Amino acid sequence: MPRTKVPAKSDMFQILDPEGNVLDKKLMPKLTDDDIRKMYGYMVLARKWDEIAWNLQREGRLLTFAPLTGQEASQVGSAYAMEKDDWLFPMYRSNAAMILRGMPMDLLFQYWSGDERGLKIPDDVNMFTIAIPVGTQIPHAAGFAWGMKIQKKKVGVVVYFGDAATSKGDFHEGLNFAGVFKAPLVAICENNQYAISVPRSRQTASETIAQKAAAYGFEGVQVDGNDVFAVYKVTKDALDKARNGNGPTLIECFTYRLGAHTTSDDPTKYRPVEEVEYWKKRDPIDRLRKFMVKKGIWSDSDEQKLLANVEVRVNDAVKKAEAVEAPKPEDMFNYVYEKATEQLRQQMSELK
Ligand SMILES: Cc1ncc(C[n+]2csc(CCOP(=O)(O)OP(=O)(O)O)c2C)c(N)n1
Numbered sequence: 345m346p347r348t349k350v351p352a353k354s355d356m357f358q359i360l361d362p363e364g365n366v367l368d369k370k371l372m373p374k375l376t377d378d379d380i381r382k383m384y385g386y387m388v389l390a391r392k393w394d395e396i397a398w399n400l401q402r403e404g405r406l407l408t409f410a411p412l413t414g415q416e417a418s419q420v421g422s423a424y425a426m427e428k429d430d431w432l433f434p435m436y437r438s439n440a441a442m443i444l445r446g447m448p449m450d451l452l453f454q455y456w457s458g459d460e461r462g463l464k465i466p467d468d469v470n471m472f473t474i475a476i477p478v479g480t481q482i483p484h485a486a487g488f489a490w491g492m493k494i495q496k497k498k499v500g501v502v503v504y505f506g507d508a509a510t511s512k513g514d515f516h517e518g519l520n521f522a523g524v525f526k527a528p529l530v531a532i533c534e535n536n537q538y539a540i541s542v543p544r545s546r547q548t549a550s551e552t553i554a555q556k557a558a559a560y561g562f563e564g565v566q567v568d569g570n571d572v573f574a575v576y577k578v579t580k581d582a583l584d585k586a587r588n589g590n591g592p593t594l595i596e597c598f599t600y601r602l603g604a605h606t607t608s609d610d611p612t613k614y615r616p617v618e619e620v621e622y623w624k625k626r627d628p629i630d631r632l633r634k635f636m637v638k639k640g641i642w643s644d645s646d647e648q649k650l651l652a653n654v655e656v657r658v659n660d661a662v663k664k665a666e667a668v669e670a671p672k673p674e675d676m677f678n679y680v681y682e683k684a685t686e687q688l689r690q691q692m693s694e695l696k
Pocket of ligand 1: 477505509536540601
């Protein structure tokens with residue numbers, strides 16, 4: 345059994361069990377077979393992205409990066425529920441959601457190789473830049489959502505953060521503000537059970553993270569974060585509610601980070617092997633594939649084709665990113681202020 349207490353099924357919203365069976369057909373959201381295959385495709389793509397990025401980092405071609413393996417359902421299920429005009433506020437582990445929402449993979453590689461120009465979000469993609477500081481994106485998203493409401497724009501704003509972010513003032517301030525102003529915010533906590541080596545049990549004494557929403561005066565939902573249909577459904581409902589002027593929702597995706605916190609981390613130092621094995625049996629990708637195979641909408645040859653396709657796409661993105669001319673070191677100073685300060689000028693001349 346895992347060290348972190350897994351909520352009883354009845355406490356947590358779930359549609360698909362780990363064997364890929366639908367628990368209650370009435371709960372199943374309206375998704376075509378094509379939608380389901382697309383969601384699966386994004387999940388497999390995200391895992392391949394992780395694998396290739398990890399190898400690149402080990403070869404010195406990428407800087408530190410945070411893998412998302414294990415969290416594909418929580419990101420793909422939620423991002424797939426968004427409409428084109430909705431806005432996304434990502435954290436450093438949100439690569440799957442960002443890719444699904446239209447962030448070019450080559451730009452992401454460029455960014456994670458240390459080139460800030462990779463964070464130039466395309467103009468037609470409603471997304472903010474990645475927040476590396478824990479939780480700072482939450483008040484940004486809450487304020488932005490309020491702005492959308494003031495401008496009478498019917499859009500939802502989704503912000504992603506981890507369980508550790510809920511210990512920060514940013515979480516309280518952002519959610520309190522969103523509650524008071526009924527901002528169209530959907531706050532998604534990907535509770536992956538750890539903040540680097542700190543387990544969830546040391547993060548908060550609350551029984552669930554979702555219950556914290558009660559203090560802010562809106563709904564909180566705990567969902568099985570490894571169940572892509574359940575995540576899709578709760579996010580879609582929350583976004584519809586937000587766009588219709590009925591205020592924010594906090595969603596806790598109960599999931600598990602199967603890999604390391606980042607490429608600089610060794611999780612074997614703080615997690616028992618049995619715990620990881622327990623969660624591997626609940627792998628979100630296996631779960632969806634089992635469902636699709638049972639439904640007769642997925643075959644071995646579909647799987648082989650998909651695996652080959654994602655590998656080519658990710659490798660093409662790497663090639664494209666690596667073909668970009670390296671940034672000039674002076675650029676570190678050039679864009680800090682409109683006019684460089686004396687101190688920056690000195691630092692720049694030392695660098696030269
Ligand atoms: C303000 C701030 N403090 C500390 C850190 C160092 N740090 C990076 S990730 C992390 C843990 C975050 O855990 P969680 O929010 O649960 O998200 P996860 O990384 O597990 O997805 C910490 C403490 C940081 N990035 N920002």
